[in-house]
Amino acid sequence: MPEVFIDGKRFEYEGEQRLLQFIQDQGMEVPFFCYHPSLSAPANCRQCLVKVGQPVKDRETGEYELDENGERVIRWFPKLQTSCNTMISDGMVVHTQETDDLVKRAQKDTLEFILINHPLDCPICDQAGECPLQIQTYKYGPEGSRFEVKKVHKPKRIQLGPRVILDAERCINCTRCVRFTDEVSKTHQLTITSRGDKNYPITAPDREFDDAYSLNTVDICPVGALTSADFRFKARVWEMNQTPSIDITNAKGTNIDIWTRDNLVLRITPRYNEAVNDHWMPDEGREAYRLFNENRVSRPHQKIDNEQVKSSWNNAFATVAEQLEGVDKKDVLLIGSSHASVEENYILSKLSSLLGYNEPVFTSHTEKGKGDGFLLTDDLAPNANGCRLLGFNEVDNSKLSGLAEKAKVVLLLNDNLVDREVLSEDQLNNTFVVSFSTNHSQTSKTADLVIPITCIAEHAASYVNIDGRIQRSFPAKETKYTNRRLDFEMNEGRLDRYGTNFDNWVTEENKVDCLPFWIVASKLADQLGVDGFDYGNGREIMEEISSTLAPFEGVSYARMDEESGIVLDQEKTTVKS
Amino acid sequence: MKYEFTEDDLQEIEKIKAKYPEVKAATLPALWVAQNRFGHVNSDVQKLVAETLELPEAHVHGVATFYTQYYKEEKGKFVLDVCTCLSCQLCGGYDVLERAEEKLGIKAGETTDDGMFTLNEVECLGACGYAPMLQITNDKYVNNLTPEKIESLIEDLKAGKTPEYEQIEMPLRKVK
Numbered sequence: 001m002p003e004v005f006i007d008g009k010r011f012e013y014e015g016e017q018r019l020l021q022f023i024q025d026q027g028m029e030v031p032f033f034c035y036h037p038s039l040s041a042p043a044n045c046r047q048c049l050v051k052v053g054q055p056v057k058d059r060e061t062g063e064y065e066l067d068e069n070g071e072r073v074i075r076w077f078p079k080l081q082t083s084c085n086t087m088i089s090d091g092m093v094v095h096t097q098e099t100d101d102l103v104k105r106a107q108k109d110t111l112e113f114i115l116i117n118h119p120l121d122c123p124i125c126d127q128a129g130e131c132p133l134q135i136q137t138y139k140y141g142p143e144g145s146r147f148e149v150k151k152v153h154k155p156k157r158i159q160l161g162p163r164v165i166l167d168a169e170r171c172i173n174c175t176r177c178v179r180f181t182d183e184v185s186k187t188h189q190l191t192i193t194s195r196g197d198k199n200y201p202i203t204a205p206d207r208e209f210d211d212a213y214s215l216n217t218v219d220i221c222p223v224g225a226l227t228s229a230d231f232r233f234k235a236r237v238w239e240m241n242q243t244p245s246i247d248i249t250n251a252k253g254t255n256i257d258i259w260t261r262d263n264l265v266l267r268i269t270p271r272y273n274e275a276v277n278d279h280w281m282p283d284e285g286r287e288a289y290r291l292f293n294e295n296r297v298s299r300p301h302q303k304i305d306n307e308q309v310k311s312s313w314n315n316a317f318a319t320v321a322e323q324l325e326g327v328d329k330k331d332v333l334l335i336g337s338s339h340a341s342v343e344e345n346y347i348l349s350k351l352s353s354l355l356g357y358n359e360p361v362f363t364s365h366t367e368k369g370k371g372d373g374f375l376l377t378d379d380l381a382p383n384a385n386g387c388r389l390l391g392f393n394e395v396d397n398s399k400l401s402g403l404a405e406k407a408k409v410v411l412l413l414n415d416n417l418v419d420r421e422v423l424s425e426d427q428l429n430n431t432f433v434v435s436f437s438t439n440h441s442q443t444s445k446t447a448d449l450v451i452p453i454t455c456i457a458e459h460a461a462s463y464v465n466i467d468g469r470i471q472r473s474f475p476a477k478e479t480k481y482t483n484r485r486l487d488f489e490m491n492e493g494r495l496d497r498y499g500t501n502f503d504n505w506v507t508e509e510n511k512v513d514c515l516p517f518w519i520v521a522s523k524l525a526d527q528l529g530v531d532g533f534d535y536g537n538g539r540e541i542m543e544e545i546s547s548t549l550a551p552f553e554g555v556s557y558a559r560m561d562e563e564s565g566i567v568l569d570q571e572k573t574t575v576k577s
Numbered sequence: 578m579k580y581e582f583t584e585d586d587l588q589e590i591e592k593i594k595a596k597y598p599e600v601k602a603a604t605l606p607a608l609w610v611a612q613n614r615f616g617h618v619n620s621d622v623q624k625l626v627a628e629t630l631e632l633p634e635a636h637v638h639g640v641a642t643f644y645t646q647y648y649k650e651e652k653g654k655f656v657l658d659v660c661t662c663l664s665c666q667l668c669g670g671y672d673v674l675e676r677a678e679e680k681l682g683i684k685a686g687e688t689t690d691d692g693m694f695t696l697n698e699v700e701c702l703g704a705c706g707y708a709p710m711l712q713i714t715n716d717k718y719v720n721n722l723t724p725e726k727i728e729s730l731i732e733d734l735k736a737g738k739t740p741e742y743e744q745i746e747m748p749l750r751k752v753k
Contacts, residue, residue, distance in 0.1 A: 188633030189635055190635055192639055207635070
């Protein structure tokens with residue numbers, strides 16, 4: 001196997017590899033700005049310089065030439081090389097800044113050049129705390145600048161597009177954003193304009209940077225030049241708390257991180273998953289953070305005299321039981337939801353079979369032309385495949401509205417059927433509708449009883465994406481009934497850890513008064529006199545699902561975490577008993 | 578104003594495209610075709626070039642803004658780039674520039690009202706041996722300038738007389 005020597009250590013490698021990536025993969029470090037593993041490597045920041053040499057071979061025998069000590073004779077490249085676009089070759093000897101003073105000096109001097117015109121406004125910069133330039137300047141940079149001339153001034157606060165703002169002075173012209181639009185989103189909307197010390201990235205004149213993936217450029221910007229118009233100045237990175245989750249705005253199942261502070265979701269960023277979304281996510285998915293904060297149903301709401309008023313949990317359960325007891329079993333319609341998780345839908349279906357109701361039905365939520373063959377899909381719900389694999393009857397919109405009109409009681413799991421015009425308010429006039437909802441909507445307004453349930457940001461649950469890949473979320477924000485310090489799946493940010501209820505950075509109102517659907521269902525079952533129906537968390541439900549339903553065989557939270565999602569065998573079907 | 582290529586221009590661009598394996602390489606010569614036609618490549622012209630070559634507008638914009646020789650705004654018919662870099666400066670480049678400013682009634686970087694002349698102060702054009710000098714509209718060099726010479730040059734240009742290409746022999750070392 002071919003070998004390479006890095007800082008005196010021998011490594012074996014396979015195939016074509018970029019030196020910088022290989023060094024990183026071994027857990028070592030070389031500073032860099034312009035390189036990105038999913039983009040081409042133009043080597044324009046010059047920060048990843050290393051010393052590289054090849055052993056000298058005898059041309060005739062093909063043997064390595066040895067010096068008097070029996071060591072291989074190394075022929076060093078005449079100049080330092082940028083490791084990002086140097087391909088490894090057999091026998092290559094590399095010295096990084098750890099073992100070579102020239103490399104160390106070169107990196108330091110490059111940084112000094114990069115910083116000549118950088119404003120160093122870290123105290124007011126959004127990128128501070130997650131800024132490669134800041135981090136690497138601390139680690140590898142010079143202590144001060146020797147440039148006493150005035151810095152070059154460039155345009156600031158340019159609204160590049162609806163979602164991205166440019167501060168050209170902070171830009172170090174790494175061209176990551178330009179390469180992103182050229183190579184990944186392929187809209188070619190950005191370019192570097194002007195030349196020399198006045199250059200910066202911009203769109204063509206009179207054009208907007210309205211790329212559907214534009215905010216990825218904010219993520220990959222190694223400085224604070226590109227910032228999100230929405231998230232700008234909202235929070236410092238170190239105040240927030242990062243929790244892995246799944247995008248719920250379409251069926252791709254893009255892996256995301258949810259950033260919270262004081263139990264409010266402040267932003268969503270993509271999380272690397274080679275099999276699903278690589279490093280990217282569509283801008284639409286990032287907007288979803290509002291769903292987790294705003295307009296949430298908190299406490300059950302009951303319609304009295306055509307007006308929804310806040311009610312109590314006990315009353316809510318009693319009301320459902322009362323309504324269900326009076327009607328014929330076949331007049332009860334349970335509607336599952338492609339917007340809810342596998343666990344929630346499973347619980348709904350289990351409840352219905354225990355109580356002897358018809359299997360839940362569901363309707364998919366698609367919009368033709370929404371998909372783009374990349375990370376946007378026509379299917380606008382995160383879990384339609386999950387419902388299918390659970391064996392739910394998929395009905396079309398007209399069939400569903402017919403069923404709902406006939407039913408006397410409808411139990412509706414989080415799906416805004418009225419908002420998306422599957423059902424109309426009139427159709428539900430004579431039906432008692434119980435809506436298990438995360439957010440207020442036209443649908444929840446129509447319902448006679450609204451029971452608030454946790455959203456994806458508040459519970460651990462799994463979703464099956466369009467390719468049959470099951471992935472799961474983690475709880476990111478607390479509800480009235482959960483506590484970060486007790487729930488080991490929840491991360492604690494600095495403010496979460498050191499804040500108290502008496503601080504002004506802990507706001508009790510940010511915790512929604514809602515329960516996970518499985519707990520709601522367990523309490524309902526208890527009220528209805530069903531024994532042994534008691535579920536505390538998604539993990540145990542998934543254990544039950546995987547041991548009973550064929551498509552989910554072998555699925556567990558541990559495996560999903562380990563393998564960043566599991567592709568389910570969609571050939572297998574759930575056999576209904 | 579709407580910019581459009583003539584049939585001849587389009588044919589020329591087709592010929593240029595045929596020379597290269599990729600269209601992208603035709604950006605520079607196509608911009609020249611445009612600048613020769615319209616006298617400048619402002620943002621509308623850049624768009625036209627991008628459309629004609631079927632390249633992203635941003636790419637053409639980036640290329641056009643990289644080179645100072647492409648004029649991103651309308652300039653005078655004659656653009657006088659007066660060098661004031663070291664050699665020219667020492668040999669009286671600023672005297673030449675000032676006389677030109679006086680004569681044209683504009684400052685460096687400006688265009689005369691009649692649209693005839695744009696005067697620029699530029700850095701080294703690589704003709705230090707015949708300093709001070711200037712370049713006319715990305716083209717001919719006028720060498721060994723004096724304040725008097727620039728006045729007559731401007732008069733000539735106004736009269737429609739452009740200077741000839743000038744070949745200057747460099748004094749060579751005599752080999753014994």
